[in-house]
Amino acid sequence: MRTYKKRLQTFAVFSVLCVVLFSACVTTPKKENNDQRKAEAHYKLGYAYLTDNRLKKAYVEFQTVLNLEPRNKQALNALGLITSSPGFKEYKEAVKYFNRAISIDPNYSEAMNNLGAAYVNMGKWDEGIKYFRRALKNPVYAEPESAYYNIAYAQYMKGDYAGAVITLKGTISRYPEFPGSYYVLGLVYIKQGKVQDAIDEFNKALKIVPEYAGVLWELANAYLRQGENEEALIHFRKIIDSGSDDERSRKALEYIELLRD
Secondary structure, eight states: OOOOGGGOOSSOOOOOOOOOOOOOOOSOHHHHHHHHHHHHHHHHHHHHHHHTTOHHHHHHHHHHHHHHOTTOHHHHHHHHHHHTSTTTOOHHHHHHHHHHHHHHOTTOHHHHHHHHHHHHHTTOHHHHHHHHHHHHTOTTOSOHHHHHHHHHHHHHHTTOHHHHHHHHHHHHHHOTTOHHHHHHHHHHHHHTTOHHHHHHHHHHHHHHOTTOHHHHHHHHHHHHHTTOHHHHHHHHHHHHHTTOOSHHHHHHHHHHHHHHO
């Protein structure tokens, strides 16, 4: 079974490739090799910063890679991820980086998927879906489940609940171990007033990734809607126990205090 924990987000799914550097031919092989070694070192450092969520430091390292190798598509993709992250939210800049990466490699599905996610974060649902579908046209794309998930999430956000259900059920049949599909299907069912169905889907996601914070939050609130306060309390506590320091955790603590009274 794949490990999906680190790739899951409550909006669109992003992915980063490990370093594979390509250089254009130049007339000074010695300088090329030296620049390539430097670029690889800076990329690895940037990748380490990125995975540790030290985004500003990662940004500097990937920019250094581009100074050495302007056509490094992985560095461009990484810069797009950083600038479209919640800490930056510079989506127009992200779109430029992803498009530059795709111009270098028109079959770069990871960048297409990430470009689609940037458009979704800008509220451009149909534009996002277009790029998710483009990513899926590549038969060797390593993570098609991410693009299918993103299509369904965009459909959900634009209010096309019937379309999202069709996409999600197809994705689940192909990739039953991908928890994000159950999560978004649960969100759709909440919108449709099918609270118990939503609870069932959220629990399926938690069987795969028990600490999936977004699911824990939605499941706790679904139990509240059903009047099952004890179950809601259990899941609010799990959010606190996860150790995450965000708005969701603070709200979970408020609910715990209210439910205790």
